[in-house]
Amino acid sequence: MLSMVYGSKTFSKSGTITLPHKWRQQFGLLPGRLAELFYQNNCLYIKHAVKESTHNKRYISEKGTVHIPKELREEMGITHQSPYYLHINEKENCFMITRDH
DSSP: OOOOEEEEEEEOOEEEOOOOOOOOOHOOOOOTTTEEEETTTTEEEEEEEOOOOOOOEEEOOOOOOOEOOHHHHHHHHHHHHHEEEEETEEEEEEEEEEEEO
């Protein structure tokens, strides 16, 4: 995995996470824009949505948060207060969420 670990947090009850401002700007995940979310190889990817994609899409809020759909949280085995690691992948211009470091 070619990424750096930004930090470890716990999931909120609603499944909303805050994406760091510096990389949101860099990755084009600005408030009101759509993010594409998909789970693959034990990792949840969050990146700028492309029109043709059939992956889950969610809007970025004014505060830089994004809601992780319940079905994706369940697929990852994440529940309320589960710890997760947020990775920054500048090569792929995306955020990655894993349960392991």
